[in-house]
Amino acid sequence: MTGYKHLFQRALAAAPERLHFAAHSHHLWPDASYVGQLAAWEDGVRLADRKWERVMGEIWPAAQAHVAAELGLPDPGTLVFAPNTHMLLLAIASALPRRPLRILASDGEFHSFRRQAARWEEAGTAIVERAPLDRIAERAKAGGHDLIFVSQVQFGTGHVLKDIAALAALARPDGPWVVIDGYHGFMALETDLSAVADKVFYLAGGYKYAMAGEGCAFLHAPPGFGPRPEVTGWYAEFEDLSLPPGSIGYAPDGRRFLGATFDPSGIYRFVAVRDMLREEGLTTAAIAAHVDGLRAQLLAGLPIAAELLNPGSPARFLALRSPNAQRWKAVLEAEEVITDVRGDVLRIGFGLYQDARDVARLIEALSELR
Known part of the structure; x- marks a missing residue:
């Protein structure tokens, strides 16, 4: 071996x-992550105010390209990065207009979603139905949901969602939306989203099998789904001279789900690790x-x-x-x-x-x- x-x-x-x-x-x-961390620090002191030109102009697109290649996504521009998936979940939910939000989830979701969903229920802002993983598609087909949230690999049991396509077939821009939590699947299982990239959201990040540590979560957001999230930061603004004064603009791609200023070092580490894997043929x-x-x-x-x-x-x-x-x-x-x-x-x-x-x-x- x-x-x-x-x-x-x-x-x-x-x-x-x-x-x-x-x-x-x-x-x-891996050692490559140390190289990435140093590069982030060195860019910060060398470029100072201009570091964001390199972050958004070089490091960000490189990270997008790596994720798109891993998942078979046709357009890297559908990808947006954030410090954690919870921030991205909140942005997704805020882009759905109905309240209370009608959610279908598996009964084995990770604590972050489980806790947030329970709190939404407690506050009366969501009605949550939970079903075993092997019954998710059946329950989703019954209708009546705004958001279908399910893990690609369940964190507790290791059970795998076998048919993303069945859920994707139900997704519509006006609802329901399908969100796949891929944290235990990304870079653990070969995953090809090319056939469903226009239908499903996909969340994951660098902390597990991407080997890059914290601070590098990402979201693939299908075009036409959630053009104006209510939870939004100034990085999501898209300058459009045709907008009337006082309008709130949004980027036309995945950046519409951006928040505000973030620490880019996790993205540097992710790119460095992915570059290392490519060089090693892994x-x-x-x-x-x-x-x-x-x-x-x-x-x-x-x-x-x-x-x-x-x-x-x-x-x-x-x-x-x-x-x-x-x-x-x-x-x-x-x-x-x-x-x-x-x-x-x-x-x-x-x-x-x-x-x-x-x-x-x-x-x-x-x-x-x-």
Whole structure:
């Protein structure tokens, strides 16, 4: 099995005794991200006030091109970046005119959406229907929703949304809108949105498998959907001399969902990491093949009794249900073996910086659990 530890020398040297199997939660950063971070700082001091010309004129388009290539998007201009996906979610919801907002979501969405949806319900600004992932398309076809929000890969179980096209077929500019949360899918699964790019929103970011850290979330916004978000910042303004005085203009592309001033360093890191992967010939398919070997090795020697929730899933982590999950995670962490837990589910995630020897050490650590 090919090793890629040389791409992560700084992160591995920072904690040499650590055995990190939480790539699905906090992916270790490759050395290229350090180069990107330095470039952001150096541009800031070298260019000062003029740094935004480079950020928006060079770094931003490079990041757009990388995301568009990864997802098969025909127009990189439909992409907009933000510090986190929550800001983008609020902008999307603000562009829908109906209140209360009628939302359909799966019953396994990430905490950020779960909490916001619950608060909207509490405030009376949304009516939320939740359904199991395998019934989302059926419930969506029944109609009556303004917003359909569902994860491409569920963060807790690793279950995968199998038919984005079925939801996309329902989407209309006047509603419903379909939003795919791709955070656990982007750069983990090969994803081609070319056939649905004119129908669905897609949210993801750099924190997980893109290996770029925080501050680089993005949204693909289909043309014609939400031309005037109510939650808006001055970066979204599009100067149009034909507008009458006092009018509020919007960019005609994905930038219509922009907010205000942001820290661009996450975008620098993302571009640097993607450039590194291209130079190394590491596609999402190639990384998945590496991970598949690690996962198969662990499953073949798994020494704990737990229910595997995602057998056969292409997700980059194993979801193992057991009443001992919380205790197991704590015991492992005390031994510098890093996993994570969600309720009674122990999650073990895989990445490029692991090899067969790491999996053997993990199996040994798991065998000590009681």
